[in-house]
Amino acid sequence: MELELDDDQRTLQETVRGIIAKECTPAFVRAVIEDGLDPSPWWDTMVGLYWPALAIAEDVGGLGMTWIELAILLEELGHAVDPSPYLATTTQFVPIVRRCGDAAQAARWLGGVAAGGITGALALGEHTVRATADDGGWRLDGSVAYVVDADRADEIAVVATAHDGVGVYVVERASAGAALTIDPIPVFDHTTHIAGLSLEGVVVSGDRRLGGSDLAEGIAVAVEEATLGWSVVTVGACQRILELVVDHVKQRHQFGVPIGSFQAVKHKAVDMYVAIQRARAIAQYAALTFVEDDPRRSIAVSMAKVAAGDCQEVVLRNGVQLFGGMGFTWENDLHIALRRAKLCVTMFGSTIEHRRRVARDALLGEGAA
């Protein structure tokens, strides 16, 4: 196994860190939260850097890199608590189109993300949205709760069930009109957009129904990509908290010494560090299973979600504690990363669900059950 980043990947990591440090600063993220500053200029910057194009195939205008590079970027965005639509676009919308669309649709939407910065979302309505044939197109009725970026994405890929089975319908948000209602939820992570979606006779043209083969498998794998996205972001947010804590305990003095010299403090910090190492290693492994199309992929993704979930528990508990009263303030950036990390575990399956899935696979041989 070669599990080290290579030189190009390391360079990418350094570059991304440098750019984020300049363009997506803590002050910027705070202004988005406190003053409602519009983060779109930052998204435009990313589009200019071809970041949304990173893992999109070259034949549709992307950079053709892999999940390893995408994970490098996502971890840094988690670290910064990125307020842009990057996560849903690249780990939800892009995978569903790539895995379920035909060549023309890939060119249209993946090309659109790569070149023009089209943003996208994924609404999983297999059991709650009905699709009916409608004059050469499709009519969608139903609702989907908790859709990331539904309130701001240009295109929403809606998974729905029709007479002939499950399908994916790409809805252009701006043109859906009154048939589409979007109810943003005031989530505790102020920089992640989540909304409920109701569709009452939303009509899409025939070419907006994704036309690839084996849709059920395509949807399942796209969901795995989305799940891995959350895990990687969690690792980044946790790494940020560890860095804040380590800096703090080195400079904060009590009893005449830095509090970082107290063993109770050291050991808590080490447990945070080890939990992050564990989660990062498994997230990288899961990313590799996508790159190599390894059959362990699905379970690897659940393992990554488990390790990320375990990690944030330790990191948040110890992280706040080691700051003392400063950990309880609004002023401390810690809570911004804490919100993101906590949000990640609420999405796409809880830690316990994924842990049990991993165990059931081994004990009951249920595969993806």
Add this chain to the structure above:
Amino acid sequence: MKLQFPAEAEAVRAEFSAWLDANTPSVAEATVRPRSTADSPPWARRFQCAMFDAGWLLPGQPPEFGGRNASLLEQFVIEEELMRRRVYHSFNPQGLSIIAPSILMFGTPQQKATWAVPVLRGEKTAALGMSEPGAGSDLAGLRTRAVADGEGYVVNGQKVWTSGAHDSDFILAFVRTDPDVPKHKGISALIIPTATPGVTCRPFGSICSKDDHDFNEVFFDDAFVPAENLVGNLNNGWHVATGTLGEERAMLWLSNYERLDDVINNFGARVRGTELADDPLTQDWYGRLLVDAMALRLLGYQSVAKTASGHDPAEQSILKLFGSEAAHEATNRALETLGPLALDHTIDSAPYNHMNLDQFSASWFDRYCRSFAVTIAGGTSEIQRNIIAERILGLPR
């Protein structure tokens, strides 16, 4: 990044695998069991010597020391193959993995020939004399004295926990040779044959059983040790000791992985098809165990790569801490989950494997108790946390 090892390494693994298929002793040959970590039965000694002769024993060493000048990655796949088969290449693990390599690293040509090579060829076994009643985690506080006297040293004092000492031919002992300098600077390493007049080894029982005799108290009463048995320079023993601990830790994660994998397999086999397999709480910890095992393997692989590129050995502390605590957690959960099914202390928790230590297939209670060996020996979990905090996170001492 890749999930596979390079083809060169896989070729070495295949060659070794074929060798093991042809040379591993049969069950019938292996009926005599080792009774301590320095008691290697004749069949095990023959096998170890065959590995030495074929260059598989310490593959990174040159052929005269049982190796083939293998790269770190090749050494690793060889270790991994042994682990996968649960084949012990030596039933004197501290001799093979700590003492002989230390003598090869710091010893004279004559010491290598007289002590290291026989340990590697399975002709002698060795024990590690570091800890004392007053010096455990604070190893540098050791007080066993060696006073220069004519052509050698006269040793007085006591060691404790000295695994296998009563069955060993010699002890690599760390002794104080200069009491008047800061404590790290007055320690030396001596090879002390256990047959030396004035050396008494007194074995005692462990948490597992009154009759589980591996621990020893070792007393030195005016024991004379020839000067030629000084390993490394006088008062340079700390260097030898930390080199030794480094070796000890570098190989530890694989054995912790083995323990985790044992629980995965043996507990899994025990509960599959029973209602426990469908129990949400069992699934919860078992899922964590699977993730821990995978994480340990991944972090271990990464550390092999880092060691190859000369990284801080403090990285090993992460593996030791994480692996040993995960193994403790897993054995505890298995015991508790099985409930009354785990009561019978004589029962085997795994199929018998003649090339493995019997303790690893012993009762669930035995496995649980033995998991503490790894969170304590070779630097406790607390000491590992101190090392990581100071060396990796840069926190003040």
